[in-house]
Amino acid sequence: MVIEFQAIVCYGSLSDHIDFVDRQVVVMTHAYGNRSGMRYMTGSLKVYYVPWKPFLMQNTLPTFYGTFPIIRTILIREKITLVHGHQAFSTLCHEALMHARTMGYKVVFTDHSLYGFADMGSIHMNKVLQFTLADVSQAICVSHTSKENTVLRSGLPPEKVFVIPNAVDTAMFKPAPERLGTDEIVIVVISRLVYRKGADLLVEVIPEVCHLYPNSVPGEQLFFAGLSKSGKTDESS
Known part of the structure; x- marks a missing residue:
């Protein structure tokens, strides 16, 4: 797997989120602090921690071809059969997907976020996505x-894109064990x-839910937990 913010080069596997039994998985990511080189987990x-430092949002500075020598070395040394980003x-x-395809490897891309089409950041990234x-x-x-x-942003044929929901x-x-009451919605x-x-x-x-269950509105409870854009944990109800 190649992993940065999140990215991968893997051998015999489609994701770093699945069981590694009977699969050899090699991860490539950038350096974290003084953690650099190859480590066994x-x-x-x-895991290969290549000596590149992130400069924004845990992403390394784009080099286009600067990463090719080390990516090529890892792909050949580890006998990689599939590159997953x-x-x-x-x-x-x-960069890993681009170099891997240049070398003739099969590549798989996973996206699990929603992006827009109107702001400058999304317009730029959608163009990069179409190229890669x-x-x-x-x-x-x-x-x-x-x-x-993803299909709209990247221009990929829909038949090439598969849906694999997050596992539970x-x-x-x-x-x-017992069916919850219907007089309260959480x-x-x-x-x-x-x-x-x-x-x-x-x-x-939320307004649609309130409209569908008008009699339950007084008893409804909504809980939100997660990281905000600032990186701080927010909890509200």
Whole structure:
């Protein structure tokens, strides 16, 4: 996997979010503080901390071809068969996908955020996305809304984009043993409270819920927990 803000080069796997059993996964990311070089993690996970420092939002400075020598070395040394990149704003991800396709590797891109079309940042990133994803093998999104957003922004054919929802650990999270009463509605939102996570959609969804259940409005409870744009934890109800 190549991971920066979030990005990947992997061998025999599609994501760093799945079990590593019977799969060899190699992660490439930028240096964190004095952590640089190659490290082994739990489960024989090998991580390459390349000597690039992030300059904004945990992203390294774009170099286009500056990362090619080390990416090529890792791909050949580790006998990589699949390169997987996360996150549209990860410069390391874009460069890894571009170099991997140049070398003939299969590449997969995963996006799990929503971006706009009108502001300068989104316009610029959408152009970069169209360039980088022009030759990817497949793409993955975590919801159908995310897929629609990615297809519109990148110009990818819809048949190349697959939806794999975020997994739920059923050993930890199970349905309530008894059916909850219908006289009270509790809505819980756990997410970073930023636009690309769909926080703005809550403003439109909440009135619709109140309209559908008018008799339950006095008993409704809404809980929001997550990081704000400033990076601080916000909790409100």
